[in-house]
Amino acid sequence: MVIEPTPVLFHELQLDFKPLYEWAFGERISHPETTARAESILWSLRRHDDSFDVRAPKAVPLGAIRQLHSYQLLTLYNTAAQLPPERTFYPSVFPKSEQAHPDPTNIQHAGCFCFDSGTPLNAKTLEAASWSVACAREAAVILRKEALPITYSLSRPPGHHATRNLFGGYSYFNNAAIAARYLRRHGRVAILDIDFHHGNGTQGIFYRDPKVLVVSIHGDPREFYPYFSGHSNEGGAGHGVGFNLNLPLPGGCDGGEYMRVLQQHAIPTVQNFGPDYLVVSAGHDTYAKDPVGHFGLLEEDFAELGEHIGRLGLPTLIVQEGGYSTSDLGHIVRVFLDGARRGVGQPRLRRAM
Numbered sequence: 136m137v138i139e140p141t142p143v144l145f146h147e148l149q150l151d152f153k154p155l156y157e158w159a160f161g162e163r164i165s166h167p168e169t170t171a172r173a174e175s176i177l178w179s180l181r182r183h184d185d186s187f188d189v190r191a192p193k194a195v196p197l198g199a200i201r202q203l204h205s206y207q208l209l210t211l212y213n214t215a216a217q218l219p220p221e222r223t224f225y226p227s228v229f230p231k232s233e234q235a236h237p238d239p240t241n242i243q244h245a246g247c248f249c250f251d252s253g254t255p256l257n258a259k260t261l262e263a264a265s266w267s268v269a270c271a272r273e274a275a276v277i278l279r280k281e282a283l284p285i286t287y288s289l290s291r292p293p294g295h296h297a298t299r300n301l302f303g304g305y306s307y308f309n310n311a312a313i314a315a316r317y318l319r320r321h322g323r324v325a326i327l328d329i330d331f332h333h334g335n336g337t338q339g340i341f342y343r344d345p346k347v348l349v350v351s352i353h354g355d356p357r358e359f360y361p362y363f364s365g366h367s368n369e370g371g372a373g374h375g376v377g378f379n380l381n382l383p384l385p386g387g388c389d390g391g392e393y394m395r396v397l398q399q400h401a402i403p404t405v406q407n408f409g410p411d412y413l414v415v416s417a418g419h420d421t422y423a424k425d426p427v428g429h430f431g432l433l434e435e436d437f438a439e440l441g442e443h444i445g446r447l448g449l450p451t452l453i454v455q456e457g458g459y460s461t462s463d464l465g466h467i468v469r470v471f472l473d474g475a476r477r478g479v480g481q482p483r484l485r486r487a488m
């Protein structure tokens with residue numbers, strides 16, 4: 136079966152945001168979320184053949200962001216956009232007092248809208264984050280309108296940690312959630328989050344929503360970021376009870392254990408939900424050599440993971456999240472996407488009974 140080229144959404148202005156360092160565990164370290172990540176992926180997808188078709192998105196409608204994120208958060212990003220070009224702001228005060236009256240026009244109050252010290256703001260943050268979300272949303276629109284099996288959003292900065300009101304975890308707008316929100320208007324949506332870290336933002340946004348299933352496989356939050364969410368007893372709330380599944384795994388987990396959990400728990404849950412669309416929050420920081428994640432997945436595991444996703448036979452939007460092993464990232468993403476494309480041409484996975 137010949138599969139037409141997979142659209143890849145990316146905009147050059149995503150590369151103008153260059154955070155240089157972050158504060159992690161009390162130390163100043165080089166920021167892992169570099170422009171080289173996206174460049175590595177682009178290079179890998181553009182070479183060899185015409186399996187991938189790189190396109191620039193149109194600007195995202197402001198309303199699509201406003202539906203999901205608070206006005207205050209947007210105001211804060213606009214405040215950061217006025218910073219001098221050489222300045223980057225690192226929130227370091229995170230008030231807990233009920234008496235705090237945060238003013239998003241004052242950059243010093245950024246800690247009220249943020250939950251960690253690794254996610255800086257500068258004059259280019261808003262522009263890059265807006266194009267990142269534009270890619271995800273337009274990839275969702277193309278997936279639906281062109282009735283394609285797969286589209287891919289090269290979103291950078293990533294998004295799955297961003298909540299309605301808060302940024303953090305290198306995430307400013309929740310790219311996958313905004314895309315899922317668009318697809319939700321046209322059917323039921325399953326989100327499969329395979330980043331090493333739990334997507335606390337995505338979970339929170341859809342926690343009470345029975346029309347969007349969220350399934351996540353990630354490092355056990357008792358040990359790994361974001362620590363406060365991603366536990367197996369978080370199963371949704373209100374009408375959303377039963378539509379959130381967390382599958383935490385211990386550090387060092389290898390491809391065999393990962394695939395067992397994917398096949399025995401994640402995939403059957405997605406199939407039983409009967410979605411019209413699948414959104415994959417695709418982090419590749421589960422790779423054995425990743426400097427941020429702590430799993431042991433190898434190249435062949437990403438091929439298999441992609442194949443399983445393709446064999447679900449669902450219109451699938453793949454949104455880039457983490458993955459920080461810059462020298463290998465492009466190759467790993469390519470192997471994963473090739474696997475997904477190959478899976479589309481194979482017999483569908485039988486639905487678990």
Ligand SMILES: [Zn+2]
Nearest residue numbers: 330331332457
């Ligand atoms: Zn991650």
